[in-house]
Amino acid sequence: MHKLDRYVGNAVLVAILAVLGVISGLALLFAFIDQLSDLQDGYTLKDALIYVGLTAPRRIYDVLPMSALIGCLVGLGSLASNSELTVMRAAGVSLMRIVWSVMQPLLLLMVIGLAIAEYVAPWTESMAQAHRSMAQSAGKAQSSKHGLxxxxxxxxxxxxxxxxxxxxxxxxxxxxxxxxxxxxxxxxxxxxxxxxxxxxxxxxxxxxxxxxxxxxxxxxxxxxxxxxPELLNTVVMDPDALPITGLWSYTRYLSEQGLNAKNYLLAFWSKVLQPVVTAMLVLMAISFVFGPLRSVTLGQRVFTGVVVGFVFKIVQDLLGPASMVFNFPPLLAVLLPAGICAFIGLWLLRRAG
Incomplete structure (x- = not known):
């Protein structure tokens, strides 16, 4: 069984890493194009490249859930296309065992992702913001256009x-x-x-x-x-680029000052629960491979993954601001889309089993 776990896990892991590389590359390209409109005498093309490069860890972490979804569809789907999953099932391997084989490399990715989000991305993001701010203000001490x-x-x-x-x-x-x-x-x-x-x-x-x-x-x-200084490093960056500990401490600080902390609380729960959200997306992807997408082509699986990923992202982006407008807990805004994915995945796996 351990050989089977490694075989399935490696197939899925390679596919996820390949998709992660493609999506991250596109995200960095679009970020660089967005910076071109800010080029001026002080902020040059070289500065824009440095800024985009320093923000790469944060962007990689942001696209990890969608990459896991599409990568699982591609990796597990290729095994289904070669009838390998059918042979595994005929040999008596349970559906839950295959699910566990897929989840094992995903757990490693989620641990690495949390480490990047907590230790690497905040540091590089702080350097990126400081470098861009200094370049755009052309070395002046006072600037009304830039800053916080x-x-x-x-x-x-x-x-x-x-x-x-x-x-x-x-x-x-x-x-x-x-x-x-x-x-x-x-x-x-x-x-x-x-x-x-x-x-x-x-x-x-x-x-x-x-x-x-x-x-x-x-x-x-x-x-x-x-x-x-720790709080100022928190203030200067967007909530999505902050570490979990920084978000929690700044949320408490804002509450003590009587200020609205929901935006930072939403970012806090999004980061804390991202491994859960990613696991639910992968669970739904597995159920698709054993259900509606069992006999389709690779292109159709990729298209389905992209559509589902974008729909999930749009729902998340809508529920976040909605929690602030309609005053329901940010935790619910994070858990609701993941809960729907888990329900769909479990329902399809139950039918396939």
């Missing part, structure tokens, strides 16, 4: 660039009173995290009064803010 916004209490903060080493460039702070009137605007050339606190450098303050304003400067000043 954050709010803490009555203070709104704009940071032009967050470098991977924790250095902030171009920190603009807008302080409001309880009546939402702007009181003070300050701009610091840079900020560094030293001995547990932020140190602002080269600061210019503008104090706004009812009929006048005044400007003063300071070389250095301590900045008391709850944002730590």
């Amino acid at each position: 916004w954050h709010r803490q209490g009555q203070e709104y903060i704009h940071i032009n660039t967050v470098q991977p080493n924790g250095l902030l460039l171009g920190v603009t702070r807008y302080k409001f009173n309880e009546q939402r009137q702007l009181q003070v605007v300050s701009f610091a050339r840079q900020a560094s995290f030293q001995e547990g606190t932020w140190l602002l450098e080269d600061i210019v303050y503008t104090h706004l009064e009812a009929r006048s304003s005044s400007v003063n400067q300071a070389e250095k000043e301590q900045w008391d803010v709850a944002l730590k």
Whole structure:
């Protein structure tokens, strides 16, 4: 049986890796084409290539579920086309045993995927964002077009660039009173995290009064803010590019600040449950091979996998924002499509068995 497990598992694993390479290549190509519209004097073609290359781990992780679905249809379908699955069944191999043979290499892929999502992709994504931001701002410390916004209490903060080493460039702070009137605007050339606190450098303050304003400067000043370098690395990136631990800590931080954390909570559950979602898609793919797609051509299997994968992705993308609009749990938005796939897969496998 172990030889059979290896044979089936290798056939499926090779097919999944081949499909993963094709889909990842297309994703990187489309990402590069998208960057061409942002080319300017500071942001060159070389910078765009570096940015796309650094975001490759995150894009590979994103397409892993669809690659597993199509790859399983191709790999297991090729065994069905050669009547090898029929011979296995005639020899007394149960359907559940074949399912387990397919799931074994998938478990390895899911572990590797989680490691990429937790340790590799966030680091490379942070480098990509910092490199692009610096290139697009042409080395300037202050830029209104690029950077990120954050709010803490009555203070709104704009940071032009967050470098991977924790250095902030171009920190603009807008302080409001309880009546939402702007009181003070300050701009610091840079900020560094030293001995547990932020140190602002080269600061210019503008104090706004009812009929006048005044400007003063300071070389250095301590900045008391709850944002730590770890949280700032979280803020500067999109939720989908963050590690699971970063998403969880930032979700708690937003909740403590009274801010809406559903977007990050949705990304958290999507990453935590991606192995489950991938397994349910593969289960449905296996049921297709033993059911409706048993005697069709390879092209028809690939087409079916692409259609099912895109429909699944569209449903996921619709349910995520819908959970925020209609106020139902983000966990349900992640589990519902996977549950439907599991139901279809189990129902078809039961009929085939």
